[in-house]
Amino acid sequence: MDPSEAAVHPPEGACDVALIRAARYGDREAFHRLVDRHREALFRLVVVRIRSRMDAEDIVQEVFFKAWTGLRGLKTETAFRSWLYQIALNKVRDHYRRLKVRAIFGSLEEIPEHDLPEAAQTPAGGDARVSRKRFWNDFYRMLDGLAKMEREVFLLRFFDELSINEISRTLGRGESTVKTHLYRALRKVRDRAERFDLEMEV
């Protein structure tokens, strides 16, 4: 018997855990509802880190496909979001590794460090575009001053809105380690935000 036949479709508005349980039994519809819930946030997570909309779209697809194939291996259903973000961050790392390899073989001059998300290039009023561009410039310059782990923890906490516990699960580090990195990041951001005009934007 096909596993999907045995599954009972969760009702509208069912929580993630119910959808995950159904998806584990092969319920694609339940999985698609999970996708719809987390897609936007996941896309933002990826696009801000890799700074390319097209690549971000591809990576998000890969993340969800990997999640679908590995859903049975998810131990704690309540940790679904952390698990999903963990997959996404691994894909982002893979993306940068590929870029490095391409750069070695000469197909890229260098890894783009200051490309802005394409939102800054979408049609908009002149002032809005300038404002966006300035914001992203300041944002990335501010992040460039942080160590890797500090940057990741800061983004996960204030951009992706994960709790300390979720960040700990996503990065596979202890909560105290996460807090230490976050504290260091906040000290630097506090100083740099003022220097890079982010204070005014805020």
Added chain:
Amino acid sequence: MEKRRPEHLDSDQLLQAVVGESDLPRHLRIHLTQCTTCRQEVDRLGARFSAIGTMARDLSPDALGRVRLSERRRRFFLGRRVGLRPALGMAVAMVLLMLIALYRPLGHRSTPAPPASIVNADAALSPETEARLLAEIQGLLDNPLPEDYQRITGEDSLFGIAGDPSDVIVPDVEAETDKELGLARPMKGTA
């Protein structure tokens, strides 16, 4: 004696409070519950960091398309969803087994013995029969067509001319002299 009120939180302690109030020393936690100034400062600082994240989210591009699992990416084998690799591995293993199964009999196979009737055929032929068979074979080599066909096609003679018919149609220049053909030999330098 009047109980002394603790100092306000300094900037680093305020940051610590933003990261997690539960990690603050007990006396600072108590102070935060009582001091509205410090509480407001912690909230303001937290809101400032959150606002950076909020603004970045607001200015981020939206995802373009929907994400759906495509049918072709699901693979079923014997009613269970499996990846391509196990199926490919099984196919390769089966091909290898078949090759081994075929190779072994071929490698050790000796030439099968011919049937007894063929083995004893030479011994069974009398000298007359053998001579007749050889004559028939020779005849077939000379004229493979049956006799009736030979008459129709004129294999033995073309319009009563014995020999190779091509000799009549295309004379053998090498064999015949110019005189016999009635032609004068071309003069040197006129050819």
